[in-house]
Structure formats: C-alpha cells, structure tokens
Amino acid sequence: MENKRKMLIESLKILILKKGYSNTTIDDITKEANISKGSFYTYFKNKDELLEEILSNKMESIKKENEKILKEDFTLDAVIENFLISKIKERGFDIKTEVVVMNILQNLDVLSPTTKKFLLERDQINIKFFQDIFIKYSKFIKIELKDVINHAKIIDCIINHFKINKFYVTIDVNEGFSFENNIDAIKEKMNSSETDSSIEFLKKIILKILT
Amino acid sequence: MENKRKMLIESLKILILKKGYSNTTIDDITKEANISKGSFYTYFKNKDELLEEILSNKMESIKKENEKILKEDFTLDAVIENFLISKIKERGFDIKTEVVVMNILQNLDVLSPTTKKFLLERDQINIKFFQDIFIKYSKFIKIELKDVINHAKIIDCIINHFKINKFYVTIDVNEGFSFENNIDAIKEKMNSSETDSSIEFLKKIILKILT
Amino acid sequence: MENKRKMLIESLKILILKKGYSNTTIDDITKEANISKGSFYTYFKNKDELLEEILSNKMESIKKENEKILKEDFTLDAVIENFLISKIKERGFDIKTEVVVMNILQNLDVLSPTTKKFLLERDQINIKFFQDIFIKYSKFIKIELKDVINHAKIIDCIINHFKINKFYVTIDVNEGFSFENNIDAIKEKMNSSETDSSIEFLKKIILKILT
Amino acid sequence: MENKRKMLIESLKILILKKGYSNTTIDDITKEANISKGSFYTYFKNKDELLEEILSNKMESIKKENEKILKEDFTLDAVIENFLISKIKERGFDIKTEVVVMNILQNLDVLSPTTKKFLLERDQINIKFFQDIFIKYSKFIKIELKDVINHAKIIDCIINHFKINKFYVTIDVNEGFSFENNIDAIKEKMNSSETDSSIEFLKKIILKILT
DNA sequence: CATGAATGAGGCTTCATTCAT
DNA sequence: CATGAATGAAGCCTCATTCAT
Numbered sequence: 001m002e003n004k005r006k007m008l009i010e011s012l013k014i015l016i017l018k019k020g021y022s023n024t025t026i027d028d029i030t031k032e033a034n035i036s037k038g039s040f041y042t043y044f045k046n047k048d049e050l051l052e053e054i055l056s057n058k059m060e061s062i063k064k065e066n067e068k069i070l071k072e073d074f075t076l077d078a079v080i081e082n083f084l085i086s087k088i089k090e091r092g093f094d095i096k097t098e099v100v101v102m103n104i105l106q107n108l109d110v111l112s113p114t115t116k117k118f119l120l121e122r123d124q125i126n127i128k129f130f131q132d133i134f135i136k137y138s139k140f141i142k143i144e145l146k147d148v149i150n151h152a153k154i155i156d157c158i159i160n161h162f163k164i165n166k167f168y169v170t171i172d173v174n175e176g177f178s179f180e181n182n183i184d185a186i187k188e189k190m191n192s193s194e195t196d197s198s199i200e201f202l203k204k205i206i207l208k209i210l211t
Numbered sequence: 212m213e214n215k216r217k218m219l220i221e222s223l224k225i226l227i228l229k230k231g232y233s234n235t236t237i238d239d240i241t242k243e244a245n246i247s248k249g250s251f252y253t254y255f256k257n258k259d260e261l262l263e264e265i266l267s268n269k270m271e272s273i274k275k276e277n278e279k280i281l282k283e284d285f286t287l288d289a290v291i292e293n294f295l296i297s298k299i300k301e302r303g304f305d306i307k308t309e310v311v312v313m314n315i316l317q318n319l320d321v322l323s324p325t326t327k328k329f330l331l332e333r334d335q336i337n338i339k340f341f342q343d344i345f346i347k348y349s350k351f352i353k354i355e356l357k358d359v360i361n362h363a364k365i366i367d368c369i370i371n372h373f374k375i376n377k378f379y380v381t382i383d384v385n386e387g388f389s390f391e392n393n394i395d396a397i398k399e400k401m402n403s404s405e406t407d408s409s410i411e412f413l414k415k416i417i418l419k420i421l422t
Numbered sequence: 423m424e425n426k427r428k429m430l431i432e433s434l435k436i437l438i439l440k441k442g443y444s445n446t447t448i449d450d451i452t453k454e455a456n457i458s459k460g461s462f463y464t465y466f467k468n469k470d471e472l473l474e475e476i477l478s479n480k481m482e483s484i485k486k487e488n489e490k491i492l493k494e495d496f497t498l499d500a501v502i503e504n505f506l507i508s509k510i511k512e513r514g515f516d517i518k519t520e521v522v523v524m525n526i527l528q529n530l531d532v533l534s535p536t537t538k539k540f541l542l543e544r545d546q547i548n549i550k551f552f553q554d555i556f557i558k559y560s561k562f563i564k565i566e567l568k569d570v571i572n573h574a575k576i577i578d579c580i581i582n583h584f585k586i587n588k589f590y591v592t593i594d595v596n597e598g599f600s601f602e603n604n605i606d607a608i609k610e611k612m613n614s615s616e617t618d619s620s621i622e623f624l625k626k627i628i629l630k631i632l633t
Numbered sequence: 634m635e636n637k638r639k640m641l642i643e644s645l646k647i648l649i650l651k652k653g654y655s656n657t658t659i660d661d662i663t664k665e666a667n668i669s670k671g672s673f674y675t676y677f678k679n680k681d682e683l684l685e686e687i688l689s690n691k692m693e694s695i696k697k698e699n700e701k702i703l704k705e706d707f708t709l710d711a712v713i714e715n716f717l718i719s720k721i722k723e724r725g726f727d728i729k730t731e732v733v734v735m736n737i738l739q740n741l742d743v744l745s746p747t748t749k750k751f752l753l754e755r756d757q758i759n760i761k762f763f764q765d766i767f768i769k770y771s772k773f774i775k776i777e778l779k780d781v782i783n784h785a786k787i788i789d790c791i792i793n794h795f796k797i798n799k800f801y802v803t804i805d806v807n808e809g810f811s812f813e814n815n816i817d818a819i820k821e822k823m824n825s826s827e828t829d830s831s832i833e834f835l836k837k838i839i840l841k842i843l844t
Numbered sequence: 845c846a847t848g849a850a851t852g853a854g855g856c857t858t859c860a861t862t863c864a865t
Numbered sequence: 866c867a868t869g870a871a872t873g874a875a876g877c878c879t880c881a882t883t884c885a886t
Contacts, residue, residue, distance in 0.1 A: 004849080004850090019320070020319075020320030021320065022233065022320050022321060023320055023321075025875080025876060025877085026876075026877070026878090027875090027876075027877095035850080035851095036850060036851045036852065037851085037852075037877095037878095038850070038851055038852060038853090038878085038879080038880085039849075039850050039851070040878095041878070041879075041880095042848090042849060042850075043849095045878095046877080046878085047877095103320070105317075106316075106317060106318070106319045106320070107317070107318050107319060107320045107321070108231075108317045108318060109230075109231030109232070109233050109234055109314070109317070109318045110233060110234075110318075111387075113385060113386045113387050114387070115387070116386060116387025116388050117387040118387075119387065119388075120382070120387055120388060147412070150412065153372065153376065154369050154372065154416065157368055157369060157372040158365050158368060158369065160368075161364065161365065161368040165364065171331070174324060175324045175327060176322075176324045176325070176326070176327025176328040176329075176330065176331055177327050177330075177331060178327075201358065201361065205365065205420055208419050208420055209416055209419055209420065215867095236858085236859060236860080237859075237860060237861085238859075238860090246867085246868095247867060247868040247869055248860095248861095248868080248869060248870095249861090249862080249863080249867070249868055249869060249870090250866080250867055250868070250869095251861095252860095252861070252862085253866065253867075257860075257861085258860085426846095441742075442741075442742030443742065444655065444742050444743055445742055445743075447879085447880060447881080448880075448881060448882085449880075449881090457846085457847095458846060458847040458848055459847080459848060459849095459881095459882095460846070460847055460848060460849090460882090460883080460884080461845080461846055461847070461848095462882095463881095463882075463883085464845065464846075468881075468882085469881085525742070527739075528738075528739060528740070528741045528742070529739070529740050529741060529742045529743075530653075530739045530740060531652070531653030531654065531655050531656055531736070531739070531740045532653075532655060532656075532740070533809075535807060535808045535809045536809070537809070538808060538809025538810050538811075539809040540809075541809065541810075542804070542809055542810060569834070572834065575794065575798065576791050576794065576838065579790055579791060579794040580787050580790060580791065582790075583786065583787065583790040587786065593753070596746060597746045597749060598744075598746050598747070598748070598749025598750040598751075598752065598753055599749055599752075599753060600749075623780070623783065627787065627842055630841050630842055631838055631841055631842065637870080637871090658854080658855060658856085659855075659856065659857090660854090660855075660856095668871080668872095669871060669872045669873065670856095670857095670872085670873075671857085671858080671859085671871070671872055671873060671874090672870075672871050672872070673857095674857070674858075674859095675869090675870060675871075679856080679857085680856090
C-alpha cells in the first residue's frame with residue numbers, strides 16, 4: 001500500500017529528528033513504522049533513496065512557495081519579511097521535513113551523491129529567488145549583479161543558522177548540545193514572540209546587506 | 212613515545228581531509244601513522260578522544276590569535292580585515308586543523324558530547340571577541356549590546372560558509388560536491404587574489420552589519 | 423489457466439539462458455511471465471518443481487527421437503551422423519530446453535534430488551540407445567558388451583562438451599567466459615558450416631572409438 | 634597466523650567436498666575452522682578470493698606435473714598412461730584440491746570472473762600439454778595440428794567425466810546422486826584395481842583417438 | 845484463482861575493541 | 866609498550882514463501 005511508503009517516510013523524518021540521519025538504521029525505521037525489516041525494500045532500494053524522496057518533494061514546495069512570494073505586490077521590506085516567515089516559521093510547510101533538511105545540511109559526509117545534488121539544487125533555487133528579487137527591486141538594492149549569488153548564499157546561511165540555533169538545537173549540560181526531538185516544542189518556539197523579534201532582527205540585517 | 216601520539220593526531224587530520232571524520236576508521240588512522248592498530252588504544256581511548264585533543268589545542272590558538280588582534284591599535288576596518296585574514300587565510304594556523312573544524316561543523320550527528328562542547332566553546336570565544344570589539348569600538352558600532360551575541364554568531368557563520376565554499380568544497384558532476392582533499396590545492400586557493408577580493412567583499416558586508 | 427503454467431515454464435527457460443538456473447529467482451520468473459509472484463505457487467510448489475517439469479517433458483522427446491533414429495535403416499556411419507545432428511543441431515527439439523539441460527549439467531550442486539534423478543534417467547536413455555546400436559550393428563562395432571555403458575557415457579560427454587563450447591559459451595575478457603544468452607545467435611551458430619565440420623569431426627572420433 | 638589462513642583453505646575444501654561450493658557459507662567455513670566469522674576477513678576478502686587462492690596453487694602444480702611427464706623418455710603409450718595416472722590417481726597431488734576443481738567445473742554459474750579465468754587457464758595448460766605431446770610424438774600421432782586443441786579438450790573432458798563418475802559421485806536412492814564426501818572412500822576407490830582397469834580402458838580410447 | 849505486500853530467515857561485510865604474545 | 870590477530874555485535878540486503886484482499 002502507498003500508505004506504508006508514507007509511513008516509512010514519516011518514520012525516517014521522526015528518527016532524523018530524534019537521532020539524526022546517520023544514526024538511523026533501516027531497522028529503526030521499520031520498527032518505528034511497525035513494519036518488518038524486509039518490507040522496507042518493497043518501497044525503497046535503501047536508506048538514501050528514502051531520503052532522496054523526501055528531498056525531492058521538498059524541492060517542489062520550496063519552489064512554489066518562493067514563486068508565491070514573488071508574485072505578490074510587496075515592498076522590498078515586505079518581500080524579505082515574507083521570505084523569512086516562509087523559511088523560518090515553515091508557513092505552509094511540513095516542519096518535520098524542514099528538520100530533515102537542517103539535519104543533512106549538518107551531516108554532509110554521509111550523504112549520497114544524489115542527496116548532495118539536492119542540496120545544490122536547493123542552493124540554486126535560493127539563488128534564483130534572490131536574482132528575481134534583484135531584478136524586481138533593482139532600484140532599491142545596492143549590490144552588483146555579479147554579487148547576487150554570494151549574497152544569496154550568505155543570506156541562506158544566516159537563515160539556516162538562525163533556525164538551527166533557535167528551534168532545532170538545545171544546549172545540554174551532558175551532550176554539549178543536541179537536536180530538539182520534540183516536534184511540539186519546535187512548533188511552540190516557532191510561534192513564540194521571540195521568533196517574531198528574531199525575524200525582525202534578521203530582516204534588518206538582510207536589508208542592511210542588500211541596500 | 213609522545214611522538215606516536217602526535218603521528219596519530221596528524222594522521223586523523225590528513226584522513227579527515229581525505230574522507231571526513233565519520234568515514235575514517237581506527238584502522239585508517241593507524242595505517243596512515245604507520246603504527247599498529249592495537250597501539251592506538253595506548254594513546255587514546257577511542258577516535259573521539261583523539262579528535263577532542265585536536266580541538267583542545269585548536270581552542271588555545273584561536274584565543275591567542277584573537278587576543279593578538281585585539282591588542283593591536285587598529286581602526287575598526289583594520290580589525291575586521293585582520294580578523295578575516297586570520298580566520299580565512301589561517302595566518303599562523305595549521306590549515307589541516309582548520310579543515311578538521313570545518314569538517315566536524317558539517318557532521319554534527321556523529322560527534323561526542325565533549326566534541327560538541329568544544330564547538331560551543333569555539334562559539335563562546337568568537338562571541339567574546341566581538342564583545343571585546345564592541346566595547347573597544349563602541350562609538351563606531353551601531354548595534355545594541357544585547358545583539359552582540361547574535362551578530363557574532365552570524366558573522367562566524369558567514370565566514371565559515373565562505374571558507375567552506377571557496378576552499379574546501381568542489382562541485383563535482385558525479386558526487387554533487389566533495390571536499391577538496393589536496394592540502395596544496397587549498398593553500399593555493401587561499402593565496403590567490405580571488406581570496407583577497409573575497410575578504411574585501413566580506414569585510415564590506417560585516418561592516419554594513421555592524422555599523 | 424494451463425496457459426500460465428506454460429508461460430512460467432517458458433520464462434524459466436529464457437531466464438536460464440540469460441543468467442543460469444541458480445541466479446534466477448521466483449520474482450524473475452513471474453516478472454518475465456507477466457504473472458504475479460504469488461501465482462507462481464498456484465502452479466508449482468517451487469522453482470525446482472518447475473524445472474522438473476521441463477526436464478520431464480524433455481526426457482520424452484529424447485526417447486522418441488532416439489527411437490526414430492534406430493528405426494531407420496541406416497549404416498552405422500549414418501546412424502552416428504544422425505544421432506549427432508539430432509543432439510547437436512537440436513533437429514526437432516526446442517533449443518531453449520536444451521540450454522536448460524546444458525545449464526543444469528554444469529550446476530549440479532543446486533539441483534533437487536528429483537532433478538538429479540532426471541539427469542540419471544537421461545544417462546540411462548543414452549546408454550540404452552548405444553546398447554541398441556551395439557546390438558543392431560554388433561558386427562561393425564569392436565567393443566565389448568560390458569564396455570557399452572562407459573562408451574555411451576564418454577560419447578555423451580564429448581557431445582555435451584562440444585555443444586557447450588561451440589554454441590553456449592563465449593570467451594569474455596572480463597568474465598573469463600559466459601553463456602551465450604541470445605537464442606538467435608545460438609541458432610545461427612548451429613546452422614553454420616563450421617557446425618557441419620564439427621559434426622564430421624566428432625563422427626570420426628566416435629567411429630574411431632567404436633570400431 | 635599463516636596457520637589460520639591454511640585452516641580456512643582446508644575448511645573450504647572439506648566443505649566443498651561435503652556440500653559444494655555454492656552451498657557453503659562464510660559461516661560454515663569459519664565454524665569448520667573454529668574461527669570467528671569476522672576473522673575470515675583478516676585472511677580473505679570474500680569466499681571467491683579464498684577459492685581463487687586454492688586454484689592458483691593448483692595451477693602451478695598441474696604445470697609442474699605435466700612438465701615432469703614430458704621430460705621423461707617415455708613411449709607415447711607410457712606418456713598417456715602416466716598422464717592418466719597423474720590426472721586420475723592424483724599422484725603427488727592433494728585429492729581435496731582436485732575435488733574442488735571437479736566441483737567448480739560442475740557449478741559454473743556461481744563462479745567469479747577470476748575463478749572462471751582459472752578454468753580457462755586450466756584448459757590452456759592442458760592444451761599446451763597435448764601440443765607438446767603432438768610435437769614430441771608427431772610420427773605416432775595421426776591427427777592434424779589444427780585439431781590438437783579440440784582433441785586436448787575432448788580428452789580432458791573424458792578424463793574429468795571418468796573421475797567424477799568413478800570417485801566423486803555416488804548414486805543415491807534419495808538424492809539421485811551426490812558427491813562422495815568421505816575423502817578416505819575416494820582414496821580407496823583410487824587405489825582399487827578397478828581404477829587400474831579404468832585407466833587401461835581410457836588409455837585405449839585415447840590412443841584410438843590420437844593414432 | 846490472482847495479486848503483490850509482508851515477512852523473516854539467512855547471508856555478507858565492517859569495524860571498534862580486546863588480548864595473548 | 867607494541868603488535869595485529871581475533872572477536873562479535875551491528876548493519877545491510879535478498880528472496881522464498883505466506884496470506885489477506
């Protein structure tokens with residue numbers, strides 16, 4: 001059933017949340033999904049392929065969300081704000097999937113070539129977005145066209161950094177730090193007023209950089 | 212011999228360069244060091260402890276380098292430039308050790324608690340540096356004291372991002388991207404004129420953010 | 423439907439041609455037959471039973487063909503020639519089935535007891551043929567009755583050897599050698615003039631042995 | 634210890650004798666050798682490599698034995714007889730290793746490319762021997778030079794056939810036939826008077842073919 | 845009967861760690 | 866201390882067979 005496929009996908013997401021991709025075994029995934037180990041291979045060739053499926057879907061939704069923001073008739077300030085809200089509050093996205101992306105961005109050595117290509121694609125989507133911003137708002141933006149790529153990457157890296165530090169990572173006396181594995185705790189943080197001021201803070205910085 | 216201990220340390224560095232920390236086995240390390248596998252355990256309890264030793268040394272040198280920069284009678288512009296040069300060109304540092312840090316920053320899930328604590332300490336050193344900058348150059352800096360921590364982290368993340376993308380990562384048709392494993396190629400890139408303009412570029416952005 | 427049974431049989435033959443009996447899975451067979459995996463077990467208890475059915479049919483046709491040759495009023499020379507043509511050019515036989523026999527003759531360890539019994543039966547049929555030849559052509563044959571069995575086996579083994587080497591096996595730089603998996607290529611080789619001279623060559627040897 | 638390596642080799646030989654190469658697992662081999670499973674990989678990369686080592690050694694001894702026969706100042710009759718004795722009675726050879734060769738000759742589908750290449754090499758060694766015979770005894774041999782290869786192969790196949798049927802295979806009511814797994818039983822058969830008459834029988838046939 | 849998802853036993857391989865020499 | 870062989874737990878993957886629909 002297509003249902004089991006989805007359960008496996010959800011199980012991997014949950015487990016990445018709990019222990020990270022590289023610490024998750026096929027056995028973990030199937031146990032989490034209440035499925036026999038052998039059944040995994042009915043749906044996916046291996047763990048990497050399962051991850052790749054998650055990422056493939058994610059890429060589509062990022063593109064759509066970005067396009068939506070660009071279509072609106074916002075001021076530059078509002079575009080950045082909406083972009084940040086979209087990226088940070090996962091408005092309309094699946095938080096668990098976002099955690100997956102954050103996790104693999106911080107565990108590059110174990111990724112398959114295809115997975116790495118998804119990360120490159122993600123970069124490209126992001127760059128494209130800022131190039132479009134640059135074109136649409138060129139009179140307000142004081143950077144050179146040739147620098148758009150670098151700016152796009154820096155902004156992406158700032159946002160990732162913020163998300164990871166504010167939502168996904170918790171400092172922990174024993175572990176140094178560890179990834180938050182309670183999805184509700186993440187949601188709560190996302191909807192806190194502190195998040196709103198963080199977004200405001202980031203917006204300022206990004207506007208400083210761009211204008 | 213204390214000598215063997217050092218050889219093991221150097222071997223791990225080389226291997227992290229080649230294949231990443233998580234893909235390096237004890238066997239790899241001892242073979243690289245021309246030491247018997249069993250001997251590893253005479254010097255270190257396990258791979259993590261070896262890594263922790265590398266990081267422990269690194270922390271000391273970062274502190275010293277930062278202090279040196281602060282002692283000088285620079286303008287803000289010159290401080291930032293020197294800071295960037297120190298971080299990016301590894302002036303006075305061991306490049307291999309820096310690669311280790313870059314690698315583990317991108318492979319968090321496999322790290323031991325102690326290793327993670329070193330990464331937190333690294334954050335703290337960095338924050339401390341910017342707090343000192345803030346105090347010393349307060350009249351030129353237009354950010355609030357409470358935001359120093361966040362700014363420090365953002366600047367760190369931008370710099371890491373730059374280093375990784377300019378020096379350590381190469382795009383690769385088959386693999387998506389892979390880490391540069393030739394230390395000389397890294398050095399060459401570090402000393403290229405492109406690096407100098409990148410530093411200039413980053414300085415501008417950081418100054419935009421701070422002032 | 424009895425039809426599916428036949429399709430499974432044909433599928434196994436094709437797959438033995440392609441990859442050998444032991445490398446063929448139930449899944450391969452049902453996919454080749456465009457039948458569901460579960461259905462396999464409606465028609466056969468397991469892979470061995472399917473093979474046994476193929477062999478069972480084959481035994482009947484060998485017997486008939488041998489009898490036909492014996493009935494004719496040939497000279498000894500002509501009998502041997504006809505026998506060789508029948509064995510080697512698969513006149514009136516199904517080449518695919520013959521490939522099956524050649525394959526299992528070269529993969530004895532994985533065969534079921536019943537399958538092995540078929541191979542013994544095949545031996546017996548062959549021996550019986552030569553015993554009949556011996557009786558019919560006793561004045562031309564210079565071997566002792568007690569040696570007929572051994573001669574029959576030797577002749578069988580020479581013929582198998584020739585077939586395998588001329589038609590079914592191709593030398594291959596990478597694989598050492600591999601089985602020809604193109605049925606048309608096999609047919610072409612069978613009908614080449616080289617085959618005719620091989621038959622002539624074998625006939626001479628067999629006659630040398632017998633007379 | 635190099636000792637364990639030898640034990641693994643001997644264990645595989647024993648197990649091939651008992652159940653055939655393809656039915657023997659790494660686990661079987663290490664249990665037979667009283668070694669832990671993981672230890673296998675200290676000595677060999679996998680089962681195929683272990684087999685290849687056995688074959689590699691075997692090739693050397695075949696060459697030497699053949700050369701020895703050729704050096705002697707025999708009549709053609711005596712050369713053939715010595716060749717047969719060498720091949721069939723394993724004079725000076727290790728019977729277990731010979732069983733390995735007989736086994737893999739009858740289980741081609743599971744062999745690695747390298748193993749198959751050894752079988753081709755074995756063919757070549759054999760052909761070379763008969764070419765040398767042809768040259769040395771040309772005045773007594775009535776076959777054409779171009780047919781030497783085919784004759785060599787046929788003779789090899791006759792001898793293999795004989796060995797397998799007389800020594801290694803036992804007819805068995807339940808199993809059809811099975812490989813003799815008692816090395817002493819094989820030795821006994823080899824030294825029986827029946828073997829001597831078989832050799833005599835084969836010699837006659839081979840001489841008939843060659844002269 | 846047909847289907848194909850589900851199962852789990854069985855095999856392979858890796859590698860951190862131990863320990864006798 | 867040095868060595869490297871030995872261990873076995875842990876992970877991956879395959880595939881014959883079952884069984885609910």
